[in-house]
Amino acid sequence: MTKATTPEPKFELLQADDYSQYLLREPREIAFVLRQLAARRSMVTAHFGERNEFLLTTVIEVAADNKSLLVDLGREETIIANAMACGKLLCVTQIDKVKVQFPLERLERVTHEGFPALRAPLPDVLLRLQRREYYRLSAPAADTLSCQIPLANDRRITARVIDISGGGIAVLAPPDDTLLQPDMSFRNCQLVLPEFGAITATVHVRSLFRMTQRNGQDMLRAGCQFQDLSAPMAHAIQRYILRIEQDRASRNV
Known part of the structure; x- marks a missing residue:
């Protein structure tokens, strides 16, 4: 995906005590949310680096064993190289106006159907924020x-x-x-x-x-x-x- 001028904004850190009740930690629950993102081809803003660079991506698929996932990397090699050098992404998106945020680490560049992709272990935690825009x-x-x-x-x-x-x-x-x-x-x-x-x-x-x-x-x-x-x-x-x-x-x- 190409770099945009108005990224999806990051919100509070995943470790923030005020949001602890909105954290998912069960792999099955995290995988379910990520599969929703993949099924809807939801746009995800992946932030990285001290200069707050970002790339726009989508979740391609979640492994059947719920241990890893694939995300699209687009074609801008400079941004891809910077993201891989950083080694960690903070991904932000929405599902039905509910904000979702999760980290990706131990990044591995792969090819999926002829296009650059990134494989990462399933995140240990996912923030599904329902504070200001509660999903009813x-x-x-x-x-x-x-x-x-x-x-x-x-x-x-x-x-x-x-x-x-x-x-x-x-x-x-x-x-x-x-x-x-x-x-x-x-x-x-x-x-x-x-x-x-x-x-x-x-x-x-x-x-x-x-x-x-x-x-x-x-x-x-x-x-x-x-x-x-x-x-x-x-x-x-x-x-x-x-x-x-x-x-x-x-x-x-």
């Missing part, structure tokens, strides 16, 4: 997710979850339920994720509006933001979302 997953009908919201006097609401992201959930409540109001916060809410256990978090109601379902019944839709979500629980949500994505992708093959 529509809750699978089979899972029937619900959230237990504690109220005063030992009362609680059981609200059906209709979508979930790393940043929060959207729930449905009866239309006459006046206990959910914008800017209210509820502590110790519980959301059970199949295979991943219970998530306990504070939820803050950001929006509330009435909607009519297909059966004609009116419901309230509350958009809720997670507050003070622990890293293990945030990671469990990420893993749940990825598992659902993998299941849906396998059914579409």
